Amino acid sequence: MQVQNPNPMTQSVPPEQCPLCAQPVPGGNRIVGEVLSCDGCSAELEVVGVNPLRLEEAPEVEEDWGE
């Protein structure tokens, strides 16, 4: 399938810091789009890149998101 990021999985990603509170976030096997909870500030974080691991505060719910 034609995608911009055809291989969103990775191995052995080094840890990164929470962009909000700088608490270390474990690396390991991460996936672009994965949602994490920061142990330091409980913020919902989204993996936006791997190799290197990049984290952003998870965006607010979009208008047409749901079940």
Add this chain to the structure above:
Amino acid sequence: MRKVDLVYTRVRTEEKLLLEALRRRDCAVNLVQDTGMVLSMDRQRVTEADTVLMRSMSFTRARYLATFLEMKGLRVLNSARTISLCGDKALTSAALAAKGVPMPWSFVAFDEDACLEAIEQKGYPVVTKPVLGSWGRMVARLDSRTAAEGVLSTRFGTGGAQDHVALVQEYVDKPGYDLRVYVVGRAVGGLRRRSEHWITNTARGAVPERYEVPVVHARLAEAAAEAVGGDMVAVDLLETRGGDIYVNEINHCVEFARSIDETGVPLPDLIAEYVASGAGARR
């Protein structure tokens, strides 16, 4: 070995559990984030997979992607038809009505004055909700003409054409909970959602409880799933204080992270088993 593309927006607890369950069944799973997908308008194959498990959280993307992927010959779960019907509450109601599935009375209106007049004829209270939307957002109970005028003024005075569709529904006086039946090919279990608020959605704080699904509820949920061609859906039921039971909504991208511990229904394994079996879709 079945090859599966799991299309997602975010890898939430649900998607992680589904991924593990599919791999336990020797499925080769390729994760595809919906934001990066580009699909040509032709029948050219775009993937080695034979099945797509559609877990996009976006109704717009899920509906289009499922349509295009089916056009390219793929088995998509749920199907584009199911997603289109379940994602639009007016179309859900029409599909249920067409099959005679019991549901609260409802109507759609496209004009503020016409809608208000129809509500006045029905009497209060009534419920109005946007035809597109989820998690209980913008659902309103109207107890009086004054409340109706305020809500309808906002609905018809803002937004675009798609927002100017009012779905009005009978207010069902529930006994403090609603019910959800999971259908994965057949009714496989359920959930009771208890709340002191009249909106009983776990995304809005309702407390999930275990619920042994009686046969009559199971058959009703299966009839509702059949009405929308759903392979794996969550059917929301409303029980009246008098014991009548109605189908309220049907959800095509089932969430279970907040409730799986309480319900004990092994949805990831049931869904993965259904995907691996080759059943369903292409209806």
